[in-house]
Each structure stands twice: as structure tokens, then as C-alpha cells.
Amino acid sequence: MLDETVEMGGSMSIRFFNARIMSMAEAGVIIEGEVWVQDNRILYVGEGKDAPAAPVWEREVDCKGNLLMPGFKNAHAHSGMTVFRSLCDDYNLQDWLTQEIFPREAQMTGEDCYLLTKLAILEYLTSGITAIGDMYLTPETIADACNEMGMRCVLVSGLNKFGPPLEVMEERYNKLNGKYDLVSYKMGVHAEYTCSKELLGAVSDLIHKYQAPLYVHMSETKAEVDECIERYGITPPALFESLRLFDFGGSIYHGVHITDEDMEILKKYGISVITNPASNAKLASGIAPVGEYLRRGIPVGIGTDGASSNNCLDMFREMFLVTALAKLKENDPAAVDAIKVLSMATVNGALSMELTDADILAEGKLADMIMIDLHQPNMQPINNIAKNLVYSGSKLNVKMTMINGKILYEDGRFAKETDAEAIYAEANKILERLR
Amino acid sequence: MLDETVEMGGSMSIRFFNARIMSMAEAGVIIEGEVWVQDNRILYVGEGKDAPAAPVWEREVDCKGNLLMPGFKNAHAHSGMTVFRSLCDDYNLQDWLTQEIFPREAQMTGEDCYLLTKLAILEYLTSGITAIGDMYLTPETIADACNEMGMRCVLVSGLNKFGPPLEVMEERYNKLNGKYDLVSYKMGVHAEYTCSKELLGAVSDLIHKYQAPLYVHMSETKAEVDECIERYGITPPALFESLRLFDFGGSIYHGVHITDEDMEILKKYGISVITNPASNAKLASGIAPVGEYLRRGIPVGIGTDGASSNNCLDMFREMFLVTALAKLKENDPAAVDAIKVLSMATVNGALSMELTDADILAEGKLADMIMIDLHQPNMQPINNIAKNLVYSGSKLNVKMTMINGKILYEDGRFAKETDAEAIYAEANKILERLR
Numbered sequence: 001m002l003d004e005t006v007e008m009g010g011s012m013s014i015r016f017f018n019a020r021i022m023s024m025a026e027a028g029v030i031i032e033g034e035v036w037v038q039d040n041r042i043l044y045v046g047e048g049k050d051a052p053a054a055p056v057w058e059r060e061v062d063c064k065g066n067l068l069m070p071g072f073k074n075a076h077a078h079s080g081m082t083v084f085r086s087l088c089d090d091y092n093l094q095d096w097l098t099q100e101i102f103p104r105e106a107q108m109t110g111e112d113c114y115l116l117t118k119l120a121i122l123e124y125l126t127s128g129i130t131a132i133g134d135m136y137l138t139p140e141t142i143a144d145a146c147n148e149m150g151m152r153c154v155l156v157s158g159l160n161k162f163g164p165p166l167e168v169m170e171e172r173y174n175k176l177n178g179k180y181d182l183v184s185y186k187m188g189v190h191a192e193y194t195c196s197k198e199l200l201g202a203v204s205d206l207i208h209k210y211q212a213p214l215y216v217h218m219s220e221t222k223a224e225v226d227e228c229i230e231r232y233g234i235t236p237p238a239l240f241e242s243l244r245l246f247d248f249g250g251s252i253y254h255g256v257h258i259t260d261e262d263m264e265i266l267k268k269y270g271i272s273v274i275t276n277p278a279s280n281a282k283l284a285s286g287i288a289p290v291g292e293y294l295r296r297g298i299p300v301g302i303g304t305d306g307a308s309s310n311n312c313l314d315m316f317r318e319m320f321l322v323t324a325l326a327k328l329k330e331n332d333p334a335a336v337d338a339i340k341v342l343s344m345a346t347v348n349g350a351l352s353m354e355l356t357d358a359d360i361l362a363e364g365k366l367a368d369m370i371m372i373d374l375h376q377p378n379m380q381p382i383n384n385i386a387k388n389l390v391y392s393g394s395k396l397n398v399k400m401t402m403i404n405g406k407i408l409y410e411d412g413r414f415a416k417e418t419d420a421e422a423i424y425a426e427a428n429k430i431l432e433r434l435r
Numbered sequence: 436m437l438d439e440t441v442e443m444g445g446s447m448s449i450r451f452f453n454a455r456i457m458s459m460a461e462a463g464v465i466i467e468g469e470v471w472v473q474d475n476r477i478l479y480v481g482e483g484k485d486a487p488a489a490p491v492w493e494r495e496v497d498c499k500g501n502l503l504m505p506g507f508k509n510a511h512a513h514s515g516m517t518v519f520r521s522l523c524d525d526y527n528l529q530d531w532l533t534q535e536i537f538p539r540e541a542q543m544t545g546e547d548c549y550l551l552t553k554l555a556i557l558e559y560l561t562s563g564i565t566a567i568g569d570m571y572l573t574p575e576t577i578a579d580a581c582n583e584m585g586m587r588c589v590l591v592s593g594l595n596k597f598g599p600p601l602e603v604m605e606e607r608y609n610k611l612n613g614k615y616d617l618v619s620y621k622m623g624v625h626a627e628y629t630c631s632k633e634l635l636g637a638v639s640d641l642i643h644k645y646q647a648p649l650y651v652h653m654s655e656t657k658a659e660v661d662e663c664i665e666r667y668g669i670t671p672p673a674l675f676e677s678l679r680l681f682d683f684g685g686s687i688y689h690g691v692h693i694t695d696e697d698m699e700i701l702k703k704y705g706i707s708v709i710t711n712p713a714s715n716a717k718l719a720s721g722i723a724p725v726g727e728y729l730r731r732g733i734p735v736g737i738g739t740d741g742a743s744s745n746n747c748l749d750m751f752r753e754m755f756l757v758t759a760l761a762k763l764k765e766n767d768p769a770a771v772d773a774i775k776v777l778s779m780a781t782v783n784g785a786l787s788m789e790l791t792d793a794d795i796l797a798e799g800k801l802a803d804m805i806m807i808d809l810h811q812p813n814m815q816p817i818n819n820i821a822k823n824l825v826y827s828g829s830k831l832n833v834k835m836t837m838i839n840g841k842i843l844y845e846d847g848r849f850a851k852e853t854d855a856e857a858i859y860a861e862a863n864k865i866l867e868r869l870r
Contacts, residue, residue, distance in 0.1 A: 082812075082815070082816070083816060085815075085816070085818065085823065085826075085827060086818045086819040086820075086822035086823045086826060086827065087818050087819070089768075089772070089773070089819075089822055089826060090768055090769040090772050091768055091769075092768045096768075119812055119815060119816075120812075122812035123811075123812035123813050126811070126812060126813070126831060278755070278759065281759035281760070281762060281763050282758075282759055282762060282768065282826065283762075283768050284762040284763060284765070284766050284767055284768040284770070286763070287763065307827075310826070310827075311822070311823070311826035311827040312813045312826065312827035312828075312829065313813070314813070314829060316829075317752065317755065317829075320713070320752065321759070323717075324713065324716035324717055324756070325716070325763075327716060327717060327718075327719040328716050328719060328721070328722065328760075330719070331719050332719055333524075333525055333526055333527050333528075333531075333717065333718050333719040334525040334526075335719070337524070337525055338524070375855070375856070375859070376558075376561070377517075377554055377555075377557035377558035377561060377855065377858075377859075378558050378561070378747045378748070378749070378830075380517070380520075380554060380858075380859045380862055380863070381517070381518060381520070381554075381859065381862040381863040381865070381866040382863060382866075383520065383521045383522050383866055383870070384521040384522070384524075385521075387521035387524055387746070388520065388521045388746070391520075391521060391524060391717070391745070391746035391747065392520060392521065392742075392745075392746040392747035393747075394747065394749060394751075394752075394829055394830045394831070395813075395829045395830065395831040396561060396829070396830040396831050396847075412831075412847065420810070420812065421810070423812075423815075424810070424812075424815045424816065427815055427816040428815070428816040428817060430816070431816040431817075431818055435818070
């Protein structure tokens with residue numbers, strides 16, 4: 001039950017005791033002890049210490065041996081696509097986008113995007129996701145939804161030749177960065193195949209002006225890569241390098257169809273790859289070479305992508321898919337083991353989104369933390385908790401989700417300010433209009 | 436909350452109203468209405484009818500628009516392997532079995548198997564699994580565990596040249612069939628590679644004596660198939676056909692590395708294939724050709740395999756993997772769609788286990804039924820529920836699991852006769868001994 005004193009807007013001091021703690025300072029290492037949270041920061045992580053040093057607790061939580069760990073970072077999402085869940089499945093990416101998605105998106109309003117993002121946030125909370133990298137239509141209303149519901153959000157521009165012009169991206173960059181504590185805004189483009197070379201050149205000028213990293217869908221399908229080579233004679237990463245779009249780092253989303261030379265480019269510029277295994281599988285796009293990225297020291301984070309191509313927004317499913325698909329791809333059952341996957345789902349995602357202030361549980365870090373219920377049959381017996389999380393975990397194991405020091409989900413219930421049924425009703429209304 | 440009047444042992448008349456119902460009589464079709472259960476059978480499925488025809492209800496459940504459907508059939512499991520969860524991961528199948536599993540299994544007692552099966556049953560209930568096909572060490576104690584906890588179970592012999600002799604299988608066949616309402620026993624062998632040709636010949640005589648179907652792990656890895664060809668000059672299915680082991684039908688488990696000729700054999704004898712996608716992926720064994728089986732009219736069911744190679748016992752994860760891996764394997768996003776997967780997880784599994792009395796929701800059928808919570812964000816908006824289940828569902832959506840007319844799990848709680856913490860404690864004790 002949610003403690004009646006927990007208000008989403010309230011400033012709190014909370015002591016979590018009798019916990020197992022996987023801080024992710026060193027991946028997979030677990031200690032027994034306490035985590036103290038004051039306002040939006042972590043005050044203490046350790047075996048426990050004397051009361052005199054402690055603040056007055058507004059709440060003390062007996063964790064009963066359950067696990068505290070950093071929340072998952074969903075480093076690539078299109079939250080507003082929840083309305084398309086199970087509406088247009090079983091297409092390949094190109095047909096799905098052009099025939100089913102783009103015509104419907106043309107009818108979506110900023111208000112739709114706001115409400116549909118709220119629906120996605122509910123699901124993120126049930127899956128222990130405490131930050132998202134969100135590329136979708138109206139960043140202003142996505143920011144409002146995240147701010148209202150307490151979700152940490154890195155907005156990413158999806159600039160392309162059909163949508164709002166470059167000037168809007170620059171305006172949003174200046175307006176949305178700093179507007180809300182929980183929200184930042186990054187420059188990005190939708191993809192090579194939805195931008196002209198001129199537009200990409202202008203984006204390059206802009207990121208050089210601001211010395212800003214760039215985010216982009218890249219090398220998701222074989223067709224996309226083939227068409228880029230046909231157009232420019234080089235692969236998408238080589239094109240972006242030639243246009244100096246990688247000069248300040250950033251991330252590519254998907255990175256499924258990648259050459260050795262592409263990998264060298266990514267490595268050279270410190271680009272992260274965000275893998276989206278469920279979406280890539282469901283659209284039959286392929287399996288990203290995650291093991292090879294990691295061997296080369298290219299950081300890989302994890303994203304759910306949107307609810308239309310996935311269709312759920314569940315980091316547990318993504319984590320198992322990362323390791324299972326890597327094992328199949330490399331024909332090696334030891335490929336990309338559980339510890340690596342946990343790092344990808346937490347610290348690597350944070351690195352990609354420049355959220356390194358919220359990556360691990362440590363004194364002074366932002367209090368983005370989840371509690372994993374080990375008193376569920378899928379977590380028993382307690383042998384190797386890190387492996388259990390990746391190989392066996394599910395949403396049912398998320399006992400609590402805290403973002404910025406606030407408990408937004410606990411024991412299957414959302415914070416009382418959150419009316420899930422009202423959000424469902426609005427989403428169904430939008431579905432009726434766009435179906 | 437569990438209604439205080441619901442006792443596992445009690446005989447009940449329950450009316451479920453205000454429900455969506457997917458009976459699986461026709462896959463994916465959903466009506467709105469009521470399901471009535473009396474004792475262990477379904478009394479009525481339909482839009483509702485007048486009260487006079489109804490019995491006195493001991494409980495009436497307002498389903499609030501949630502979905503009632505047949506429980507999932509986990510058609511291949513080794514429940515007692517829960518102790519090995521996350522104990523020995525990241526091996527290939529042959530090394531994992533011979534170096535890690537077999538030596539530890541040699542130390543397991545019937546009591547261990549009983550307790551560890553109980554742990555698995557807890558997890559099955561959280562995942563809406565209402566029947567299991569279980570091949571493990573001591574069928575007598577597995578039967579006891581299932582009978583006590585109310586799980587429907589088809590025991591399958593795992594006969595091999597290292598374990599109890601053929602006579603024990605025949606004795607168990609006669610003793611365990613009919614001992615408990617919920618439990619039956621099938622003849623089976625562990626695999627070609629753990630049996631001599633003489634033993635397989637003797638098994639053939641026995642199944643002909645009883646006109647019984649046969650169950651077996653088959654063509655799970657490439658190495659297994661290659662070794663069989665080296666030994667006998669033919670593939671495992673061809674060997675089993677030549678020994679007349681398929682004369683009365685049955686099922687093969689896994690069926691990953693299969694030729695066209697193998698498929699013709701399976702089709703000819705009406706053999707089902709039980710696919711175990713998570714286990715096959717985690718052990719890097721490969722992807723079963725599920726789409727091709729279905730095109731040829733070979734029924735495919737789904738199994739979790741054991742907790743050591745999977746590591747969770749979750750039909751939602753298996754269902755998504757079946758479709759996602761098929762799409763990748765066939766490079767076709769339309770491959771093995773959600774409706775087909777739902778049939779596999781319910782009616783095909785029941786067919787494989789000869790549980791056709793518990794396959795769909797219909798008058799007179801056994802009351803093995805689950806309720807899916809649609810008031811969760813991953814099921815919203817309500818567009819296509821069948822697709823939502825397969826592409827987006829999780830254990831968090833299982834609101835109730837009923838087996839044989841008894842509610843064993845509801846709103847996150849087990850029936851009050853079930854002491855989950857005591858089962859966890861026993862499993863941890865066994866782990867300490869076998870680690």
C-alpha cells in the first residue's frame with residue numbers, strides 16, 4: 001500500500017533498511033544495508049550507521065531483504081505511440097511506417113501526444129523505468145506530461161524534411177532545456193532516409209554552434225543501409241562522419257546492420273548504440289551485433305522503442321532479449337552475460353542520455369531507484385540475484401519505483417495523484433479517432 | 436484479495452460476470468458475457484441468461500471487463516530444476532548437462548523434487564499456467580506436489596540408460612495413472628543420446644503393449660543430430676520411426692534442427708512439437724522452424740523447459756519469443772502471428788498432453804481458466820486484445836488462476852493453504868546442499 005503520507009509533490013526524507021543493495025558502482029556486486037533519501041538526492045548508501053547522523057525520517061521502509069538498485073534507463077522511446085499498440089502489427093518497417101504510422105501521426109495533436117505519453121509513463125513505472133530518451137512529435141507536451149507525472153525525460157528532436165524546420169529545433173533546444181528539473185532536450189534527426197543532405201548539413205552547423213551531441217535512428221534495416229549507399233556511396237555512419245555530425249558524440253538508435261568500418265567510426269567519436277531488440281525482432285529487422293560493440297568498447301544502452309513496434313514497454317523483456325539474441329547470433333551461450341546487460345540497462349543508458357547524475361546509487365546522486373521483490377517465486381532460491389534479474393525477472397518483481405526522490409509506484413499502485421483509469425479512457429478516445 | 440470463503444479444497448459454484456471471454460473455441464474471438472463454474476467444470480459460457488436456471492452462487496465475481504480465457508498449457512517442463520536457477524548459466528547444452536546438472540541431480544532426493552516442484556508451481560500460477568507436462572526425476576513426489584497444490588500435471592517418463600529401468604516406467608504407468616484426479620502419466624524417454632538402441636527397442640515393445648504415445652527430447656542441438664547420424668546413419672526422427680516408437684503418436688520436445696524428411700515423419704504419425712524458445716536461445720541451441728511446422732499442419736505447443744536453462748517459467752515471455760524468433764528466422768514480420776501463438780499456448784499444448792477436456796472454455800469442459808487484467812497500462816488502449824496478450828502481456832496481467840474449478844492465485848496472492856515463504860526457505864536449504 002502507498003503510505004498515506006507520500007504525496008508526489010512532497011519533500012521527503014526516507015530511510016530504506018533491511019535491504020540488499022546493488023548500487024551498480026560495480027556491476028552485479030550486492031551488499032546488505034540501507035539507503036537514505038533526502039528530497040531528490042541519495043544521502044547515504046551503506047551497511048547502516050548510527051541514528052544521530054540521520055535526519056528526521058518522514059518514512060522508514062523495511063525492505064525485508066528485497067533489492068534496491070538504480071532504476072532502468074529506457075534510452076530510446078516514442079512514448080506517444082501507445083495508441084498504435086496492437087493496431088498495425090506484422091508489417092516490415094518501411095511499410096509499417098509509410099502506410100500505417102505516418103498517415104495517422106499526421107492527425108495527432110499535441111494534446112494527444114501529452115495524454116498518450118502519460119499512458120506510456122504508467123507502464124514505465126510498472127517496469128522500473130526511471131528515465132526515458134523520448135523522440136516524438138510535440139516535445140513541449142511530452143515535457144508537460146513527464147513533469148506532471150514525475151518522469152525523468154531526455155527529449156530528443158526527431159527532425160526530418162517533412163516536419164517542423166531546423167529553427168524550431170533550435171528554439172526548443174533553448175526553451176525546453178531548463179524549463180523543468182526533470183526534462184532536458186537534445187538535438188537529433190529522425191534518420192538519414194527522412195532528411196535531405198542539405199538539412200543534415202544545416203544540423204551539423206547547429207550542433208557545432210552549441211557543441212551538442214547528436215541522436216539518430218541509424219542502420220536499423222538492411223534496406224535503409226542499401227538505399228543510403230545507393231544515394232551517397234557510403235553507409236549512414238560514414239555519411240554522418242563526413243558531415244561532421246558525430247563531432248560532439250551522441251547515440252545511434254538500433255545499429256543492426258553495421259560494418260567493421262562503421263564500428264570504427266562509432267568508437268572514434270564516442271558514440272553510444274541504443275539497442276531495441278524486441279522492436280527489431282518484431283519488425284524482422286535483424287539482431288544488432290551487441291557482443292561485438294561491447295568487445296570494441298562501444299557503450300550499448302537499451303530502449304523499448306515505441307509501443308507500436310514492440311508492443312510493450314518492459315525493460316525486463318528487453319534485457320532477456322539482449323542476452324538471448326546475442327547468444328543465438330554468436331552461437332555462444334556465454335555471449336553478453338547478465339552482468340553486462342544490467343550495466344547496459346542502467347549506467348550505459350544514463351551515459352547515452354547524459355544522465356550520469358542518476359546512473360548509480362551513491363551519496364549525492366539523484367534518487368532514481370527501484371525495489372525488486374525477491375519474495376516472488378521467479379526470484380527463488382536466492383542464488384545469483386543479478387542473473388535472476390536478467391534471465392528471470394519480470395514487471396511482477398517491481399515493488400517500488402522512485403524518481404527524483406518521489407515514490408511514484410508501489411505494491412502495484414500508482415501515486416494517488418495519478419488516475420490511471422482516466423488516462424486509459426482518454427487513450428481509448430484517441431484510438432477511436434485515429435483507428 | 437482472496438475471498439475468505441475460497442478454500443482450495445472446497446466445492447464451489449462461481450459466477451463470473453461483466454467479463455470479456457476468449458474461449459479459444461475459435462482463436463482470438465472475444466465476446467462479452469459470463470462464465471459459470473460448478474465444482475471442477477464449466478457450467479455455462481455465454482452472454483448471460485436468466486437467474487432461475489442458475490445454481491446458488493457461493494461467489495459472484497464482477498470481472499470489470501477483464502478477460503477470461505483458458506489457462507496456458509506448459510507442455511514441456513522440468514519443474515524440479517528450480518534449484519538450478521541462475522546457478523550454472525552461460526554453458527552450451529552438452530557441457531551444462533554433463534558438467535553442471537547431472538552430478539547435482541545425482542544428489543537430489545524425492546523430497547527435494549517434491550519441494551522444488553512446489554516452488555515451480557507457485558511461479559506457474561503467477562503466469563496463468565494451469566497444466567504442465569513434467570519430465571523429472573521422481574514422478575511420485577512430483578505427483579504429490581501437484582495434487583497437494585492443485586496443479587494439473589501430465590507426468591512424462593524421462594527413461595534413460597543411467598536411471599531406473601524400463602520396469603519402473605511400466606510400474607509407474609500403471610500406478611500413477613488414476614492415482615490423482617489431476618495427474619496422469621505418459622511413457623517417454625529422455626533422448627536418443629541417453630538411451631541405447633536396445634533400450635529404445637524395449638520401449639517400443641512397451642508402447643505397443645499399451646498403445647501409448649511417446650514423448651522425447653529430440654533434435655534440440657546440431658551436435659545431438661550429428662552424433663545420431665554418426666551412430667545410426669539417420670536422424671533422430673528417422674531412428675524413432677524405424678523403431679516404431681511413433682506408432683501411437685506423442686510429442687517431441689524442442690525440434691530445433693529438423694530436415695524436410697523429419698517433418699514428413701512427424702506429420703505422418705501425428706506427432707506434436709513442443710517448442711521451448713527461451714531455453715533454446717539461452718543455450719544457443721538455435722531457433723525451431725515453428726512457421727514451417729505450422730504450414731505443414733504439424734501442431735506446435737509451447738514449453739518453458741526447466742528453470743536452469745530458461746530461467747523463468749513464464750508463458751508470456753515464451754509466447755513473445757515464439758513469434759519474435761519466427762519473424763527473425765523467416766525474415767518476415769508477418770510470420771507466426773499472435774493468434775497462432777495463442778492457439779499454441781492453449782489448445783495445442785492440451786492436445787499434446789491429451790488434455791482436450793481442458794483446452795477451451797465451453798460447457799462441460801474442466802474449469803482451467805485465467806483472468807487477464809486489462810486495467811494495466813500495457814493492455815491499453817483496448818484495440819486488439821489477442822495481439823496485446825502475445826505482443827505486450829506479462830505476469831503482471833494475471834489477475835486470477837483457476838485450476839479444476841479452484842482459484843489458486845488471485846490479485847497477487849496465493850490460496851491461503853499455500854505458504855510461499857515456507858517453500859522458498861526449503862528451496863534455499865536444498866540450494867545450500869547442492870550448490
